[in-house]
Amino acid sequence: MELIQLGHGSGGRLMHQLIRDYFAPAFDMRSLNDSALLDPLPQGRIALTTDSYVVSPLFFPGGDIGLLSICGTVNDLAVSGAKPLYLTAGFIIEEGFPISDLRRILASMTATAQACGVKVIAGDTKVVERGKADGIFINTAGVGVLEDGVDISPLNIRPGDKIILSGPIGRHGISVMAERNGITFDPPVQSDVFPLNGLTAHMLKTTKKVHVMRDPTRGGVATTLKELAHESGLCLTIHEGMIPVPPGVRGACELLGLDPLYIANEGLLIAIVDQADAEPLLAAMKEHQAAGQAAIIGEVTESPERMVLLKTDIGGIRIIDMLSGDQLPRIC
Secondary structure, three states: EEEEEEEHHHHHHHHHHHHHHHOOOOOOOOOOOOOOOOOOOOEEEEEEEEEEEEOOOOEOOOOHHHHHHHHHHHHHOOOOEEEEEEEEEEEEEEEOOHHHHHHHHHHHHHHHHHHOEEEEEEEEEEEEEEOOOOEEEEEEEEEEEEEOOOOHHHHOOOOOEEEEEOOOHHHHHHHHHHHHHHHOOOOOOOOOOOHHHHHHHHHHHHHEEEEEEEOOOOOOOOOOHHHHHHHHHOOEEHHHHHHOOHHHHHHHHHHOOOOOOHHHOOOOEEEEEEEHHHHHHHHHOOOOOOOOOOEOOOOOEOOOOOOOOEOOOOOOOEEEEEOOOOOOOOOO
16 A cells, blocks of 8 residues: 655655646646746635645545535635635645545545636645644635625624525534444434535525625534624524424434534535525525525524524524534534
């Protein structure tokens, strides 16, 4: 079995072979200069994001760290209203890492980038000693462009707005946790990791009155809604019975004492939109493969300020706060 050696990060012959034989073909890099030269960008505001991926295990039901690294960065651009165009990828690899696993990760990244219509245009590779990196860590940066008329911000949220969730919650966190701990569920739970740029583009063609979008990753739907309530100064009220929770996620959470509202997602978005546009937008979202189970789950009110309230199925009201502590580390 071929393994990563410290020499693969030395700057010498082994490193150049690694880049030439694996990274350059995977990302169709014809030039290995220190910087990538871009074609002129389309007119519009520029969006820029960066993220790092340390998920454990590296391969999990429904995805892997390569798929996750592309989708996570694309999605951060997409929910800001941007069209993702270019990514960079930096790799910190542990000595002894199987090159077969590296090839698998690169193939996943390549296929996902092509599906998203983005290009990985620059990168970096470092190798550290055994026991210093837990296999592989990936850092990405992404550049996108916002068209004129797109204004995505929590400051746009208004009383009367509707809260839309693009699909079922909790699948990524439960999938990774189950794989990490050797747990099986019936029905099985697969990660929801998926690129959202096609969905967000479809939404913004339907209406420009999407006031804000967020992807509820670490901390789940609850933490994301609390962030939006705090930033807008308004109250977000959601209804328990309207929130789609897959049976496998619900069963796992009941078994382990977890709340699905706080479980991480990687192919999900929350949108807060003008009340008059909510139903037409929901119908349009359901036409897209990423949002077939989208639902309106709540509304915005003026008070109590900066609060998230959950109306329960039994008629009670529960105050929702941000995740306290770390429910599940190394999730993305």
